[in-house]
Amino acid sequence: MIESFPPVVGSNPAVLILGSMPGVRSLAEEQYYAHPRNRFWPVLHELIQVDPEASYRERVECMTASGVALWDVLKHCRREGSLDSSIVKTSEDANDVAGFLDRHPSIRAVALNGRKAAEVFRRRISVLASAERGKGPVVLDLPSTSPANARLKLPALVREWEAIKPFLPDHRFLDRSPESKPGSEGVTRRTGIAPEL
DSSP: OEEOOOOBOOSSOOEEEEESOOOHHHHHHTSTTOSTTOOHHHHHHHHHOOOTTSOHHHHHHHHHHTTEEEEESEEEEOBSSSOGGGBOGGGOEEOOHHHHHHHOTTOOEEEEESHHHHHHHHHHOOTTTTSOTTSSOEEEEEOOOSTTOTTSOHHHHHHHHGGGGGGSTTGGGGOOOTTOOTTOOOOOSBOOSSOOO
C-alpha cells in the first residue's frame, strides 16, 4: 500500500490540479512530479513561469503564488511500479477533495492531470454534490504530463494545459504569446461545472 502527499496550497488558490498518485521517484524524493521526464514542471514554466531548474521549494512557492494548488485524487492504493494502469482498483482510497474545495472557496477550476485522475475523480469523489448547479468550479480534463503519454510533445501539451489560464489571477499578464487578446479564454475540453454524480 502506498500513500500520497498532503495538498500543496497557498493563501488564495484559484486552480486545483489533481493527479492520480505520485510515482516511485516522487515517493522516494517526497516531491510532486520528481521524475525528470515528467513534463509537469516544464508545462508550468510555460504557463506561469515556474523555473523547472529551481529548487523544489522555490517551484512550489512560485506555483502557489500564481494561484495553483496541487494534490492527488487517491490517498492510498496498491500499485507495482509507477504506471496508473498498475493501480489495483479495489485498493483505491480517495482523498477528500470535496472537503478541500469547501475549505478553499476561491478555487474556480479543477484540472485533472490525465485519464486515471479523471476516471477516479468521477467514480470515487463526490465533488460539490450538494451544491447548486453552476456554483461549483469548472472541471477540466487535461492530457497527462507523464512520460508514458509520449504521443504529445511539450508544445502540444502546453497548448492543452493553457485551459487553466483564464481561471488564474491576472491571466492576461501570464500569456507571452503576442497574438493573445485580453479576455480570450481558448479553453479546451471543459466538462462543465461539476460532474453529475
